[in-house]
Amino acid sequence: MRALNQFNFSNECAIIRVDFNVPLNDKMEVTDTTRIEAAKPTIDHILSEGGKCVLISHLGRPKGQEPKYSLSNIIETVSQILGVTVYFSESCVGPSAQAQVAALQPGEVLMMENLRYHSEETEGDINFSEELSKLGTVYVNDAFGTAHRAHASTTIIAKFFKDKKCFGRLLEKEVLSIERVMKTGDSPILAIIGGAKVSSKITIIESLLDKVDHLIIGGGMVYTFTKAMGGMVGNSICEPDYCDYALQLMNKAKQKNIKIHLPVDVVAGDSFSNDAKQKVFKVMHIPEGWEAMDAGPKSIEKFHNLILNCKTILWNGPMGVFEFSNFSKGTIAAGESIAEATNLGAFSLVGGGDSVAAVKQFGLENKMSYISTGGGAMLESLEGKVLPGIEALS
Ligand code: AMP
Numbered sequence: 001m002r003a004l005n006q007f008n009f010s011n012e013c014a015i016i017r018v019d020f021n022v023p024l025n026d027k028m029e030v031t032d033t034t035r036i037e038a039a040k041p042t043i044d045h046i047l048s049e050g051g052k053c054v055l056i057s058h059l060g061r062p063k064g065q066e067p068k069y070s071l072s073n074i075i076e077t078v079s080q081i082l083g084v085t086v087y088f089s090e091s092c093v094g095p096s097a098q099a100q101v102a103a104l105q106p107g108e109v110l111m112m113e114n115l116r117y118h119s120e121e122t123e124g125d126i127n128f129s130e131e132l133s134k135l136g137t138v139y140v141n142d143a144f145g146t147a148h149r150a151h152a153s154t155t156i157i158a159k160f161f162k163d164k165k166c167f168g169r170l171l172e173k174e175v176l177s178i179e180r181v182m183k184t185g186d187s188p189i190l191a192i193i194g195g196a197k198v199s200s201k202i203t204i205i206e207s208l209l210d211k212v213d214h215l216i217i218g219g220g221m222v223y224t225f226t227k228a229m230g231g232m233v234g235n236s237i238c239e240p241d242y243c244d245y246a247l248q249l250m251n252k253a254k255q256k257n258i259k260i261h262l263p264v265d266v267v268a269g270d271s272f273s274n275d276a277k278q279k280v281f282k283v284m285h286i287p288e289g290w291e292a293m294d295a296g297p298k299s300i301e302k303f304h305n306l307i308l309n310c311k312t313i314l315w316n317g318p319m320g321v322f323e324f325s326n327f328s329k330g331t332i333a334a335g336e337s338i339a340e341a342t343n344l345g346a347f348s349l350v351g352g353g354d355s356v357a358a359v360k361q362f363g364l365e366n367k368m369s370y371i372s373t374g375g376g377a378m379l380e381s382l383e384g385k386v387l388p389g390i391e392a393l394s
Pocket of ligand 1: 221
């Protein structure tokens with residue numbers, strides 16, 4: 001892995017692929033600055049060595065040059081977070097873009113307009129990639145969130161930098177965190193996989209079966225297993241077509257000596273709503289008219305004991321319908337147990353949209369070892385895929 005520290009950026013102009021695909025409200029204000037803050041260490045490092053920074057990113061999925069997707073909307077926020085004036089170029093390629101780059105001085109930052117104003121970006125067009133490569137002398141990829149895409153700015157551009165290309169700090173941290181779960185972590189290694197459906201987590205679970213000692217299955221996925229084992233699921237979410245798969249998975253885990261842990265009890269509601277009447281049932285006996293939406297108290301305790309005994313913990317997917325406050329206890333408890341284990345020395349990685357959202361919502365952000373910034377990229381890494389953006393740097 002070629003890291004940032006292996007270069008001297010003095011008098012170099014770094015093209016940094018950042019992931020500034022941030023959420024904006026109706027007033028075009030950035031509502032979550034995590035991704036901008038996450039790119040700051042790389043930019044700070046390059047500036048401190050006397051380098052110039054050219055930031056390239058996408059924002060949303062514009063159809064043509066829609067103003068609401070202009071990166072000029074976030075320039076003030078980026079300037080504030082970086083603590084320097086960030087200049088803006090109204091195009092990311094072409095003579096005027098190159099002229100602005102040429103005028104840039106050491107210690108200065110220029111942000112280019114949305115890469116996705118050009119369809120060539122997502123097409124991975126080689127000529128567009130070459131145009132982008134003219135914006136600097138070193139290519140730094142710090143956009144983990146798009147590292148699973150073979151786009152012009154995330155992958156193809158790297159061809160134009162023989163040796164002068166490297167990982168940014170964020171990308172490096174993401175890759176090392178995933179390696180710590182998949183390759184180098186201390187045992188016992190635990191994966192907690194929750195979420196709505198088994199069908200969307202099959203490849204991850206398969207891939208994890210070769211890496212972990214324990215697997216907790218949580219969320220709506222549980223009831224496909226319950227049904228597969230001959231239990232009653234009531235109105236709970238269930239994928240009958242995946243029951244055979246669930247049984248095969250349990251057999252496979254047994255052969256590999258991996259322990260699968262399911263909830264023993266669940267909290268169900270008499271309708272899919274926060275205000276539903278609640279009852280606790282054994283996981284194998286959920287009556288008709290009841291929909292299981294959270295882990296029950298005995299399951300919470302069982303998972304707590306297991307989590308505290310593990311040294312490496314991966315969490316992907318909530319343990320229930322955490323968006324309903326009355327059914328969020330299992331997800332909060334899992335987060336708190338992981339936080340406690342982390343405090344006791346375990347390494348914890350939280351990744352994938354909804355578990356990250358849950359950790360933030362319940363104020364546990366600073367209590368985990370690492371929270372991934374990339375949804376799809378994180379999931380593909382856990383599936384064991386080599387991401388094109390990462391491969392392109394090697
Ligand atoms: P995923 O994107 O697959 O990780 O799924 C996350 C979603 O799963 C969240 O929106 C949760 O509300 C949902 N979920 C978790 N547990 C259940 C459940 N028991 N019944 C229905 N949906 C669930």
